[in-house]
Amino acid sequence: MYRYDSYDHALVAERVAQFRDQTRRYLAGELTDDEFRPLRLQNGLYIQRHAPMLRVAVPYGLLSSRQLRMLAHIARKHDRGYGHFTTRQNIQYNWPRLEETPDILALLAEVEMHAIQTSGNCIRNITTDHFAGVAADEIIDPRPLAEILRQWSTFHPEFAYLPRKFKIALNGAEADRAAVLLHDIGLHVIRNASGETGLRVIVGGGMGRTPIVGHVIREFLPWRHMLTYCEAILRVYNRYGRRDNIYKARIKILVKALGIEEFARQVEAEWEIARKDSPAIITQEEFDRVAAHFEPQAYESLPEMDASYVQSLADSRSFSRWAERNVHPHRRAGYASVTLSLKKTGVPPGDATDAQMDFVADLADRYSFGELRVSHEQNLILADVRKRDLFALWQAAKSQGLATPNVGLLTNIVCCPGGDFCSLANAKSIPIAEAIQRRFDDLDYLHDIGELDLNISGCMNSCGHHHIGHIGILGVDKQGAEFYQVSIGGRQGNQAALGQVIGPSFAASDMPDVVAKLIDTYIGERHEDELFVDTVQRIGVAPFKAGVYGNAKEVAHA
Amino acid sequence: MPERVIRGRRVENDVWQAIGQPHGDATQPLPQGPVLVPLAYWREHRDLLAARRQPIGVWLAPADDPAAIADDLGRFSVVAIHFPKFTDGRGYSTAALLRTRYGYRGELRAFGDVGRDQLFYLARCGFDSFKLAPHHDPEAALASFTDFSVRYQGSVDDPVPLFRKRAVAGRIAR
Structure with missing residues (x-):
């Protein structure tokens, strides 16, 4: 993984010193709340329901065991013994004290981490495929370009006070596992007809209040121009994005208002002038320098199948069930990637205790070259595990509640912190997730339902990505009471689509029944081997609506 | 007490007066001395301003397009x-x-709601003169210009990104 040199170390140390002084001036009354707010936000610090919330950047989701141990230490020393892994591959602490934040940032700097631009109206953490570097369908490993983007976006002086937040995702494989269609800028690595590597550039996608699938603004961008082109997009956005209404300030609204053709014309005109002889054109030398940090691990030469693994699969139903869901193919023979689930029923999705983090760090050291990834589905991933170690790894993970065999299934719920923690939320989300998980606790039934993404957001900001859930649940406020709106048919990936709302919203206590009725309709209608979302696409929303509302719908409308 | 401005990393008395909203009424006769006029005023009264034989400055609002003064820059x-x-x-x-x-x-x-915590980025984008909001101490703010010794990306102050310097440093080290 990328290791800091003296420049990176100096920059992060100077940031800690800067924020320490800003915090001191704020506490001394020299900075007003309004002046301090953007400064603390650009260091990941929100003021939340109970205490400040600190969001730490995990660049493109990659962590070393040493970094994870530091995150555990911070959870123990400065929080209440846990952290929350987010849908943007970061980690949040819910209970730090403002006064201690500079010390936390200093601890992070010790392990080459920071909280820079994890919030605020600036370029946020770059996200990518959690199987980067090990996926079989990869064109190139996206991480070197993601690191180059990280450095370019860090303290970019022109784009620190944008109209609104700005998220960039990068995908290096054919299958999109980074939601490039749903970001302010999505970069999808492609090869053109002459075999050159480049990027398909997508702009103006996003979820939130106005969900929009992004538009392709350029079919093929030479990778060396990744930074010059992003600068052109950002300059047009910074100058012309709306600033009069926070809900209409994202780049997607500008793209929609101008139309993609006109927006593209402006960007291309800007790029045409700015790119000429630009020193921001990435050099092969720089690419090679960064890429050297992401060389393949020192893999052993192994046979594709391991006899002891095959035996264990045959011997243990619960192991084979876990392997079916939580073990993923790897490009090297004899290796696999493993999802350690943070979706155990009764635990808020994405939460991990300090003890679990220390334990996973040990697992990473023992089984996966001391590295791990955070997935946007809020799980942890050991990317490089020998197949012969899978059984021992499963047993160890199980002992710490990290082996729920539900990846890709209904109970692998993606969920924001919701009204229990977040001051933006309209409604709670964690208790809804838990109630649904309890309803679907029968593993055989769960596996029979098959792959199903269920996403819950506590408000329109859609941190739980409910728009792209096969079933999406959104918390809404109705005259001070919490209700839940349900959509179906959303999906992530290359065919990304936004879900359709099925009708009037429900009380919290109805939610497990509503989901059960959706599943009943699906079971009744599905063709063999057809996923829930494919059935929705084939037959439409109406049968599901009828299944859920029956006559009650007329009552609700009355 | 005269108003203060940071120029060339030093705090000086400010000789310029800005006119036009929100800095006074542009319909009144111009005050004596160097004046900063809004873009619209410049466009309407450029001959009158030239005839004053005093230094002229123009100020742009956030939505003003700098292309509008591209041909006049030598006059400011x-x-x-x-x-x-x-x-x-x-x-x-x-x-x-x-x-x-x-x-x-x-x-x-840069003038208006400008504080010391913006100076580093402003200077990188090419500003060399800063009139801070009244409650900011310009002397104390000077320290902020050196908040960072490292700049990853190129900008106006130094268009060469760090990666091109790293390459040179690496070659020297080898």
């Missing part, structure tokens, strides 16, 4: 960019365009 002693709110970042792009695309070499001033 100061171009100022107004920040009604420090969170409105349009002025950073305006400054970068003035310095790079339109080749402006004179004094480029």
Whole structure:
């Protein structure tokens, strides 16, 4: 993984010193709340329901065991013994004290981490495929370009006070596992007809209040121009994005208002002038320098199948069930990637205790070259595990509640912190997730339902990505009471689509029944081997609506 | 007490008076001495302003396009960019365009809701003159210019990104 040199170390140390002084001036009354707010936000610090919330950047989701141990230490020393892994591959602490934040940032700097631009109206953490570097369908490993983007976006002086937040995702494989269609800028690595590597550039996608699938603004961008082109997009956005209404300030609204053709014309005109002889054109030398940090691990030469693994699969139903869901193919023979689930029923999705983090760090050291990834589905991933170690790894993970065999299934719920923690939320989300998980606790039934993404957001900001859930649940406020709106048919990936709302919203206590009725309709209608979302696409929303509302719908409308 | 401005990393008395909203009434006769006029005023009264035989400056609001003064840049002693709110970042792009695309070499001033915590980024985008909001101490603010010794990306102050310097440093080390 990328290791800091003296420049990176100096920059992060100077940031800690800067924020320490800003915090001191704020506490001394020299900075007003309004002046301090953007400064603390650009260091990941929100003021939340109970205490400040600190969001730490995990660049493109990659962590070393040493970094994870530091995150555990911070959870123990400065929080209440846990952290929350987010849908943007970061980690949040819910209970730090403002006064201690500079010390936390200093601890992070010790392990080459920071909280820079994890919030605020600036370029946020770059996200990518959690199987980067090990996926079989990869064109190139996206991480070197993601690191180059990280450095370019860090303290970019022109784009620190944008109209609104700005998220960039990068995908290096054919299958999109980074939601490039749903970001302010999505970069999808492609090869053109002459075999050159480049990027398909997508702009103006996003979820939130106005969900929009992004538009392709350029079919093929030479990778060396990744930074010059992003600068052109950002300059047009910074100058012309709306600033009069926070809900209409994202780049997607500008793209929609101008139309993609006109927006593209402006960007291309800007790029045409700015790119000429630009020193921001990435050099092969720089690419090679960064890429050297992401060389393949020192893999052993192994046979594709391991006899002891095959035996264990045959011997243990619960192991084979876990392997079916939580073990993923790897490009090297004899290796696999493993999802350690943070979706155990009764635990808020994405939460991990300090003890679990220390334990996973040990697992990473023992089984996966001391590295791990955070997935946007809020799980942890050991990317490089020998197949012969899978059984021992499963047993160890199980002992710490990290082996729920539900990846890709209904109970692998993606969920924001919701009204229990977040001051933006309209409604709670964690208790809804838990109630649904309890309803679907029968593993055989769960596996029979098959792959199903269920996403819950506590408000329109859609941190739980409910728009792209096969079933999406959104918390809404109705005259001070919490209700839940349900959509179906959303999906992530290359065919990304936004879900359709099925009708009037429900009380919290109805939610497990509503989901059960959706599943009943699906079971009744599905063709063999057809996923829930494919059935929705084939037959439409109406049968599901009828299944859920029956006559009650007329009552609700009355 | 005269108003203070940071120029060339030093605090000086400010000789310029800005006119036009929100800095006074542009319909009144111009005051004596150097004045900063809004873009619309410049467009309407450029001959009158030239006839005054006093230094002239123009100031741009966030939505003003710097292309509008591209041909006149030689006539200004100061171009100022107004920040009604420090969170409105349009002025950073305006400054970068003035310095790079339109080749402006004179004094480029940030004024309005500008505080010390913006100085590092403003200077990188080409500003060399800063009139801070009244409650900010300009002397104390000077320290902020050196908040960072490392800059990853190129900008107006130094267009060469760190990665090209790393390469050179690496070659020397080898």
